[in-house]
Amino acid sequence: AQTVTQSQPEMSVQEAETVTLSCTYDTSESDYYLFWYKQPPSRQMILVIRQEAYKQQNATENRFSVNFQKAAKSFSLKISDSQLGDAAMYFCAYRTSNAGGTSYGKLTFGQGTILTVHP
Amino acid sequence: NAGVTQTPKFQVLKTGQSMTLQCAQDMNHEYMSWYRQDPGMGLRLIHYSVGAGITDQGEVPNGYNVSRSTTEDFPLRLLSAAPSQTSVYFCASSYSLVGELFFGEGSRLTVL
Numbered sequence: 001a002q003t004v005t006q007s008q009p010e011m012s013v014q015e016a017e018t019v020t021l022s023c024t025y026d027t028s029e030s031d032y033y034l035f036w037y038k039q040p041p042s043r044q045m046i047l048v049i050r051q052e053a054y055k056q057q058n059a060t061e062n063r064f065s066v067n068f069q070k071a072a073k074s075f076s077l078k079i080s081d082s083q084l085g086d087a088a089m090y091f092c093a094y095r096t097s098n099a100g101g102t103s104y105g106k107l108t109f110g111q112g113t114i115l116t117v118h119p
Numbered sequence: 120n121a122g123v124t125q126t127p128k129f130q131v132l133k134t135g136q137s138m139t140l141q142c143a144q145d146m147n148h149e150y151m152s153w154y155r156q157d158p159g160m161g162l163r164l165i166h167y168s169v170g171a172g173i174t175d176q177g178e179v180p181n182g183y184n185v186s187r188s189t190t191e192d193f194p195l196r197l198l199s200a201a202p203s204q205t206s207v208y209f210c211a212s213s214y215s216l217v218g219e220l221f222f223g224e225g226s227r228l229t230v231l
Contacts, residue, residue, distance in 0.1 A: 004161075035219055045209065045222035091161060097217045105150055105169060105216035106177065109161035 002027045004094050006110035013082045014118050020067075021077045021113050023092030031097040034068065034075045039112075040088040048090070051075065053097070079115075087117045121145050125210050125223035132200045132230045140195040140226050142210030150213045151193040152220070155179065155206040162209065168193055169216065200230045 003026045013019035025034070036048040051059045051068050058066050063083075067076045079086055092110040123144045132138055144151065152167035154177075164177030168187040182204060184196040193212075197204060207227050211220040 009159075033217060033219075037222075043207065043225045043227075045211075045225075047219050050219055095217060095220075105152075105167060106164055107152075107162075107211070107220055109154075109163075111159055111161045 002029075002032075002094050002096065002108050004092055004108050004110040006090075006092055006113050008113045009111070010114045010116070012116040012118060013079070015082055015084060017082055018078060018080045019082055019115065021079075021090050021092075021115065023075045023077070023110055025073050025075065025092075025094050025108075027073065027094065027096075029096055029098050033095045033097060034066075035093040035095070035107075036064070036066070036075075036077045037091045037093060037109075038086075038088045039091065040085075045091075049077065082117050084117050084119060087115055089114050123210055123212055123221055123223040125208075125226050128224065128226055130226065130228050132197075132228065134200060134202060134230060136200050138197050138200065138228075140197075140208055140210075140228075142193045142195065142223060143191050144193075144210075144212045144221070145191065146212065146214070146221065147190060148212035148214050148221070149190070150216055150220075151187065152177070152211050153183070153185065153193070153195045154209045154211060156209060156225070157206050165195065165208075197228075200228075202230045204228065205230045 034051045038046045063080045126141045153165040154162040166185040168174045210223040
């Protein structure tokens with residue numbers, strides 16, 4: 001079974017600075033998706049960024065980018081020019097692309113990292 | 120565009136009571152699922168469905184039932200509520216079995 005680990009329960013950053021959130025995962029599969037979701041105090045789960053494992057290029061969405069290291073099974077999220085609205089819980093998640101396996105379709109989450117942004 | 124709609128948003132139950140959390144999506148998604156969120160444990164999969172009439176268990180299915188009679192609806196039933204089921208519940212859907220999930224706003228359930 002796949003596991004996702006976020007080793008930083010809490011992180012903080014100054015407004016306008018850059019912060020990196022860590023995520024590692026364990027899988028024997030070669031084809032999968034990785035995601036970062038943001039959960040603000042409103043509780044809504046918002047997709048921040050996604051990465052297909054077969055793509056070598058790191059995904060980027062405006063101020064958000066990832067460092068995807070497939071061999072190391074690492075998937076960190078970098079937030080540049082941090083804003084007060086970035087304060088939230090961030091979840092790393094894994095979803096297999098291999099049809100027919102017992103985990104097909106399931107999204108596995110890490111424990112989450114609480115990000116605080118200081119003005 | 121409503122997306123994924125969950126009701127109720129808040130509920131307080133007494134131990135032993137039963138209730139149903141409703142989930143509906145208007146995106147014609149085949150895949151629907153229920154997660155529970157507990158502090159320090161992320162989100163854990165309770166049950167999921169890959170289409171109308173098809174359901175299966177996730178990581179933590181005990182004490183919960185689901186059914187999928189239509190593509191749009193995927194209710195979660197608590198048969199006999201226990202304090203251990205105090206949690207925030209999320210319904211999520213996706214068009215296929217790969218790619219991102221779309222989440223509802225969550226339902227906070229407290230069992231006394």
